[in-house]
Amino acid sequence: TVAERLILGQVLCFEGDPRKLGVESVRHETHGAVLIRDGLIAEVGEARALRAAHPEVPVTDHGADLILPGFIDAHVHYPQTAMIASWGKRLIDWLNSYTFPEEARFDDPAYAAEIANRYLDLLTANGTTTAASYCTIHPTSVDAFFEAAQSRNMRVLAGKTCMDRNAPDNLRDTAQSAYDDSRELLRKWHGTDRLSYVITPRFSPTSSPEQLSALGALWAEHPDCLMQTHLSEQTDEITWVRDLYPDARDYLDTYESHGLLGERGLYGHAIHLEPREIDRLADVGAAVVHCPTSNTFIGSGLFDMALADRMPVGLATDTGGGSSFSMLRTMAAAYEIGQLRGHALHPSELLWRATGGSAEALHLSDKIGRLAPGYEADLCILSLTSTPAIAQRATRADSIWEAVFPTIMMGDDRAIACTYIAGVPVKRT
Numbered sequence: 001t002v003a004e005r006l007i008l009g010q011v012l013c014f015e016g017d018p019r020k021l022g023v024e025s026v027r028h029e030t031h032g033a034v035l036i037r038d039g040l041i042a043e044v045g046e047a048r049a050l051r052a053a054h055p056e057v058p059v060t061d062h063g064a065d066l067i068l069p070g071f072i073d074a075h076v077h078y079p080q081t082a083m084i085a086s087w088g089k090r091l092i093d094w095l096n097s098y099t100f101p102e103e104a105r106f107d108d109p110a111y112a113a114e115i116a117n118r119y120l121d122l123l124t125a126n127g128t129t130t131a132a133s134y135c136t137i138h139p140t141s142v143d144a145f146f147e148a149a150q151s152r153n154m155r156v157l158a159g160k161t162c163m164d165r166n167a168p169d170n171l172r173d174t175a176q177s178a179y180d181d182s183r184e185l186l187r188k189w190h191g192t193d194r195l196s197y198v199i200t201p202r203f204s205p206t207s208s209p210e211q212l213s214a215l216g217a218l219w220a221e222h223p224d225c226l227m228q229t230h231l232s233e234q235t236d237e238i239t240w241v242r243d244l245y246p247d248a249r250d251y252l253d254t255y256e257s258h259g260l261l262g263e264r265g266l267y268g269h270a271i272h273l274e275p276r277e278i279d280r281l282a283d284v285g286a287a288v289v290h291c292p293t294s295n296t297f298i299g300s301g302l303f304d305m306a307l308a309d310r311m312p313v314g315l316a317t318d319t320g321g322g323s324s325f326s327m328l329r330t331m332a333a334a335y336e337i338g339q340l341r342g343h344a345l346h347p348s349e350l351l352w353r354a355t356g357g358s359a360e361a362l363h364l365s366d367k368i369g370r371l372a373p374g375y376e377a378d379l380c381i382l383s384l385t386s387t388p389a390i391a392q393r394a395t396r397a398d399s400i401w402e403a404v405f406p407t408i409m410m411g412d413d414r415a416i417a418c419t420y421i422a423g424v425p426v427k428r429t
């Protein structure tokens with residue numbers, strides 16, 4: 001039997017990046033509908049027309065709530081779920097004081113499973129349906145995450161975080177074991193159900209040149225995989241990289257010279273870039289990821305959204321360096337950083353970054369991140385009146401953009417009326 005459902009609500013349909021196509025390219029249906037068939041979006045249109053064309057299909061009416069693609073978080077560390085919002089440190093001290101001790105706990109498979117499930121509950125409660133996660137050095141932390149996502153039929157991407165220096169004894173692998181373990185995990189999980197393996201060197205300071213080369217070789221052997229890492233997040237970190245890699249032209253070159261620069265590369269933060277680094281990222285078609293709540297929380301700097309004119313830019317919480325699990329809060333922080341840099345990001349661009357923009361960065365823009373026929377039916381149903389303060393702003397709105405912006409700025413998980421995973425509404429936990 002065919003599982004069909006017609007869901008009604010306001011609909012925003014993005015054809016592509018409104019930064020490039022203009023806000024007029026976004027179609028708005030006040031009385032819209034999405035027809036879901038077997039976990040995929042079959043049709044998107046006007047409610048009356050779709051109801052007339054499919055009179056037998058069961059209907060779920062979300063009223064004036066907005067039907068959006070599920071949010072896509074392009075850079076997170078699920079193992080940092082239990083130490084998010086740790087006080088008072090900048091990047092390197094924050095890693096040593098809070099992050100590494102917590103990540104060391106993931107040698108226990110039961111703990112890894114507990115946190116993976118807690119993390120995915122938080123994701124769907126916040127309307128996020130896909131995340132690209134770092135795990136820990138332990139292969140079992142990858143198994144735990146993929147098993148938890150698989151049992152929920154979620155599309156996720158993840159990889160074993162590789163480190164062979166400048167980390168505690170119990171959190172170091174070697175160049176060889178990083179290669180071997182990553183390859184085994186890749187073979188086990190990549191392409192299974194909705195799961196993708198991502199080759200994951202943490203960042204240049206915690207990998208030897210030999211480890212970067214080994215992972216570069218693995219990537220060359222599996223060119224359909226993504227590779228994720230951190231790039232130019234804090235100035236102290238950049239100085240350290242220069243000391244550790246004296247022959248490198250710049251931070252990006254530490255990756256480039258070890259086979260870790262490519263179109264399927266995903267570079268988190270990318271704040272303090274040199275002109276050569278920007279040119280090289282653009283030349284190869286690599287993607288960068290904006291992590292605004294992390295960049296303010298850890299004190300890293302102000303990302304330049306103008307990079308989006310030259311390369312795909314994803315949006316991400318960077319949990320738990322970021323201070324939130326919510327892509328609404330993340331869009332709000334991106335807006336605030338835009339203001340500090342002199343450019344007010346339009347609500348359409350904020351929503352695009354959190355959906356289709358992240359999908360593009362993750363090379364999944366043919367599967368998720370848009371409301372269009374053939375796309376996977378991962379949806380976020382967003383209330384635009386979730387609190388009295390937001391509602392009194394939204395009721396005065398003259399356009400859908402004025403109506404949605406207060407929810408972007410002030411909304412939290414109460415604004416997430418429902419989350420659908422592959423066409424199925426997820427119960428709130």
Ligand code: GUN
Binds near residue numbers: 202294321
């Ligand atoms: N750089 C290297 N590791 C990390 C991490 O876990 N979080 C952040 N924000 N930056 C990093």
Ligand code: FE
Binds near residue numbers: 075077318
């Ligand atoms: Fe990160």
